[in-house]
Amino acid sequence: xxKRIVLYARHLGFTKNEITVLFFIVGALxxxxxxxxxxxxKEANKSDYKEQFxxxxxxxxxxxxxxxxxxxxxSVTVKTxxxxxxxxxxxxKGSNIVGCIDxxxxxxxxxxxxxxxxxxxxxxxxxxxxxIGRFSKIEDIMNVNGIGEKKFEKMKSYxxxxx
Numbered sequence: 001x002x003k004r005i006v007l008y009a010r011h012l013g014f015t016k017n018e019i020t021v022l023f024f025i026v027g028a029l030x031x032x033x034x035x036x037x038x039x040x041x042k043e044a045n046k047s048d049y050k051e052q053f054x055x056x057x058x059x060x061x062x063x064x065x066x067x068x069x070x071x072x073x074x075s076v077t078v079k080t081x082x083x084x085x086x087x088x089x090x091x092x093k094g095s096n097i098v099g100c101i102d103x104x105x106x107x108x109x110x111x112x113x114x115x116x117x118x119x120x121x122x123x124x125x126x127x128x129x130x131x132i133g134r135f136s137k138i139e140d141i142m143n144v145n146g147i148g149e150k151k152f153e154k155m156k157s158y159x160x161x162x163x
Contacts, residue, residue: 100160103141104134115154121146135161 009019101110103125111122121144128144135141138159142152 101158102162103138103159104129104161114158116151117155137161 006019009022014022101114103111108119108122108126111117111125112119117125124144124146125141128141129135132143138156138161139152141147141155141159142149
C-alpha cells in the first residue's frame with residue numbers, strides 16, 4: 001500500500017522529499033488523533049474548547065467596550081484641551097463673529113474674537129492705534145508686530161473700517 005501511494009504521488013509530480021514530508025505530516029496527525037482517543041480526552045477537550053471560546057469571547061467583548069469608552073474619553077479630553085489651548089482654539093474663533101469688526105473702534109473683547117489673535121496681539125493692536133492713530137485701510141494692521149500675511153489672510157474677512 002505504501003508503494004502504491006508513493007507511485008501515485010510521483011505520478012502527480014511530487015519529489016521524493018515532498019513525499020517524505022507529506023508522510024511525516026500525515027503520520028503526526030494520525031498519531032495525535034490515536035493518542036487522544038486512547039486517553040479518552042477527545043470529548044473532554046471539546047467542552048474545554050467551548051469554555052475557552054466563551055471565556056475569550058467575554059474578554060474580547062470587555063476589552064472592546066473598554067477601548068470604546070477610552071476613545072470617548074480621549075475625544076472629550078481633546079475637545080476640552082482645544083477650548084483651553086489658545087492656539088488650537090483660535091483657528092475656529094472667527095465663526096463666532098457676526099458682521100465685521102471695525103479695527104479703529106473695537107475693544108479688547110471684540111479683537112480677541114479674530115482668528116489667530118490672542119491677548120498679547122490685542123494689546124499690540126490697541127497700542128498701535130494709540131501711537132500712530134487710525135488705520136486707513138485694513139491692510140495697515142499688518143504693521144502691528146506679530147501680524148503677518150498668513151495671520152492677516154485668516155482675519156481679513158472679519159475686518160472693516162467704518163468712517
